[in-house]
Amino acid sequence: xxxxxxxxxxxxxxxxxxxxxxxxxxxxxxxxxxxxxxxxxxxxxxxxxxxxxxxxxxxxxxxxxxxxxxxxxxxxxxxxxxxxxxxxxxxxxxxxxxxxxxxxxxxxxxxxxxxxxxxxxxxxxxxxxxxxxxxxxxxxxxxxxxxxx
Amino acid sequence: xxxxxxxxxxxxxxxxxxxxxxxxxxxxxxxxxxxxxxxxxxxxxxxxxxxxxxxxxxxxxxxxxxxxxxxxxxxxxxxxxxxxxxxxxxxxxxxxxxxxxxxxxxxxxxxxxxxxxxxxxxxxxxxxxxxxx
Numbered sequence: 478x479x480x481x482x483x484x485x486x487x488x489x490x491x492x493x494x495x496x497x498x499x500x501x502x503x504x505x506x507x508x509x510x511x512x513x514x515x516x517x518x519x520x521x522x523x524x525x526x527x528x529x530x531x532x533x534x535x536x537x538x539x540x541x542x543x544x545x546x547x548x549x550x551x552x553x554x555x556x557x558x559x560x561x562x563x564x565x566x567x568x569x570x571x572x573x574x575x576x577x578x579x580x581x582x583x584x585x586x587x588x589x590x591x592x593x594x595x596x597x598x599x600x601x602x603x604x605x606x607x608x609x610x611x612x613x614x615x616x617x618x619x620x621x622x623x624x625x626x
Numbered sequence: 627x628x629x630x631x632x633x634x635x636x637x638x639x640x641x642x643x644x645x646x647x648x649x650x651x652x653x654x655x656x657x658x659x660x661x662x663x664x665x666x667x668x669x670x671x672x673x674x675x676x677x678x679x680x681x682x683x684x685x686x687x688x689x690x691x692x693x694x695x696x697x698x699x700x701x702x703x704x705x706x707x708x709x710x711x712x713x714x715x716x717x718x719x720x721x722x723x724x725x726x727x728x729x730x731x732x733x734x735x736x737x738x739x740x741x742x743x744x745x746x747x748x749x750x751x752x753x754x755x756x757x758x759x
Binding site: 486501502505506511549552553554561566567569570573574576577578581585588589591592594 | 640741
């Protein structure tokens with residue numbers, strides 16, 4: 478049963494998979510450095526993608542509005558030409574790519590799960606699951622990932 | 627895909643539409659008009675407009691969209707006979723989604739997995755050239 482296998486996945490393994498997915502997104506899509514950080518992100522904006530099927534759970538990205546704006550500018554390669562909807566959209570896309578990157582690192586059976594389109598519930602994240610912090614251009618963002626059987 | 631290229635980008639994310647457009651330019655395409663649509667239904671409407679108003683050279687469509695997703699878009703495009711010879715590249719954040727294979731069966735010519743680089747986009751376009759040759 479795939480979910481049973483996932484319950485046995487240790488936090489360290491999931492954390493490593495999140496780190497690899499985040500690094501891949503920043504290397505390929507932003508060509509910017511992003512380093513793991515011990516501190517938590519200031520709540521401001523949160524995007525979430527759900528997994529369903531062979532894996533039930535979700536992935537969320539939490540960050541301050543200031544960091545979200547920096548991220549949007551880096552993704553779009555511009556300064557200043559953004560609005561709030563675009564910033565939320567950029568954070569949703571970041572979450573989507575990290576979730577997809579994590580999923581691609583699962584075994585073939587677990588990877589047979591669906592992913593929702595990104596949702597922006599607002600505020601901070603749920604706080605559960607494996608959580609990893611990263612520093613991007615002086616701002617901190619947090620990725621949380623949880624799975625359940 | 628030589629000369630001035632007319633492209634349709636179908637994606638619910640305005641940010642991703644801009645990123646794809648930038649990647650196409652960085653991949654060396656001489657982009658002319660870039661049409662955009664926020665979901666499959668809007669993409670079909672754009673194709674209908676193109677059928678009346680001139681050709682299209684390339685379609686890029688997200689697989690995972692609200693309202694009408696990429697698979698429905700492909701199926702409906704085929705059913706209506708819209709832009710039949712125009713190559714389609716799907717874009718997905720979930721490269722192991724089994725629907726990628728379904729999209730290929732439904733008429734897509736390839737896919738680009740997010741995150742991607744301009745070089746990877748260029749590679750996919752080169753493959754389209756080879757297929758067309």
